Amino acid sequence: MEFFVVQDAEAAGAVGAGLLAAVIRSNQDAVLGVATGGSPLPVYRALAGYGLEMSRVRCFALDEYVGLPAGHPESYAEVVRREVTERLSLDPANVFVPDGSAADPERAANDYEAAIAAHGGIDIQLLGIGHNGHLAFNEPGSSLESRTRVEDLTERTRQANSRYFDSPADVPGRCITQGLGTILEARQLLMVVRGADKAEILHRALTGPVTPDCPASVLQRHPHVTVIADEGAAALMPCTATRVAAASV
Ligand code: PGA
Secondary structure, rough: OEHHHHEEEEHHHHHHHHHHHHHHHHHHOOOOEEEEOOOOOHHHHHHHOOOOOOOOEEEEOEEEOOOOOOOOOHHHHHHHHOOOOOOOOOOOHHEOOOOOOOOOOOHHHHHHHHHHOOOOOOOOOEEEOOOOOOOOOOOOOOOOOOOOOOEEOOHHHHHHHHHHHOOOOHOEEEEEOHHHHHHOOEEEEEEEOOOOOHHHHHHHHHHHOOOOHHHHHHHOOOOOOOEEEOOOOOOOOOOOOOHHOOOOO
């Protein structure tokens, strides 16, 4: 596992974008796994600055709320459209998000899993981590082998995400999420974590037991993981040479 400590969001974006750019340069047909949430946003902004030819790049989102009407500004379909598709000038036909407004969300989840496989799997998957250790919307208790499926959101996650909505009651209670087993099949994982409030859970995920109680602990089972953390999020991690090197990015 590579672990970079950076000073701020801009530096996190620069390091993350550099890693994505390397994947895209080596394969114009790369399949990116994209995450919403606050931490990965600087990565997309920095990647846009590379001006790479990305017309053949495909993207798959990690998750989506169930039950928001199509076009809702806080649906992940809309967040991905604004922050990823438009920012990077991707072909919208190459960008996939689970269909959270489908009449049959379970079927939409299965179709999404099949679509990832049909596109050859994900080359590099961006990730964040929740305060409770969730990975995508895999909440504590999720099977480490789980596949893309419909899940309930915990109150803690709904509370954390209420910052994007007018009121906590507006945050949907269900989601479609890539499973932990699905995520582990991506060829490379890239986690971006910011803020001292994530220090404890990051430390637990990377150094504690691999357990459904902390879904992000599955990262320990993947052979190619890069974590980019700011000083606050990395505060409980052991000091490494990488940390010093990356601090000046
Ligand atoms: P963040 O959230 O990117 O806003 O830190 C990640 C998550 O809750 O999964």
